[in-house]
Amino acid sequence: MAQQYQFNVSTPGRGTIDITRQVEQFVRESDIQAGLANVFISHTSASLILCENADAMVRTDLESWLSRAVPDGDRLFRHTMEGPDDMPAHVRSVLTASSISIPIVNGRMALGTWQGLYLYEHRTEPHRRTIRVTMVG
Amino acid sequence: MAQQYQFNVSTPGRGTIDITRQVEQFVRESDIQAGLANVFISHTSASLILCENADAMVRTDLESWLSRAVPDGDRLFRHTMEGPDDMPAHVRSVLTASSISIPIVNGRMALGTWQGLYLYEHRTEPHRRTIRVTMVG
């Protein structure tokens, strides 16, 4: 039987927030020893990534790359009524992920040593985001 | 026990087609109350995205961005025998998704309010595409 949990994250605006521990806690508290933990974000202007967790500069550089590749206020975009960062946020969400499944092994999330799970807020203003974790095994 | 369904979509050429209702119907007709619905596209020049469903201009702008980032007929490409839009279609597919898992909660797909599930046809000519839905719970 699948087990599901939901939690909210208040973001301070654009950038990444480590949610590894919160998801790991749900996995430990479940009785699933082997299976999958699916992490899902119910939004289209924030997303999920797995990324190196040792040097925070990696995520700063990722942000620099995305800011250059999908510039805010790009005159290419016509969906502009929600602000110059809204349409870029939708593109960034499509280029990254809304749903990531992670193996559960021996009752724990089997991430690599340097892998962290991050919520990526793409809007410049603070938002409240909802994450759902579904575990099957 | 997993439950699986398959359906075909005839695309009119490049662009997005909302498949949310078709997948939602399979989820409702299944007896899975809590779990995951995996949506999988068996092609490498069409893909899947979760995207804002309120303003269609969002997907038009996404298309504009992809057309600029991965231009048809780019002289960079050497795999050109299937047409100037074929290699860009493969790159677009890799940048988006071929497989998306969506939570099933209370027997329904738990998408966000503004989240739609779309088949993204990347070829300029019409194609017939196959989507497979696998539900586990």
Add this chain to the structure above:
Amino acid sequence: MAQQYQFNVSTPGRGTIDITRQVEQFVRESDIQAGLANVFISHTSASLILCENADAMVRTDLESWLSRAVPDGDRLFRHTMEGPDDMPAHVRSVLTASSISIPIVNGRMALGTWQGLYLYEHRTEPHRRTIRVTMVG
């Protein structure tokens, strides 16, 4: 009950390696007839893609596009101590996938005719990479 396997791949440096057969073998050897095979890579500078398997030039062109879009040694990047290809490798991993779920139908991976599953090494030097396969059904 989920079934899990793990295998290592020695990469010769940047490029794609077909892992379809190895994953398919795990699926055949399992007793799951219908479900999902999740493939997960425990690294942040190598990733997974589903891509056309007929013409190897498609993956060469994909590499050309990524090399241009995320150039090695880009002065934009500040995380440079692990080499000019390290930060681009992290960006490429985020743009592609670390986790892909593939339907299992009649005890086999239900890939499309032209779909291959590839490990994508993004570092220029050889590495040893770990892939975990989790099957649920």
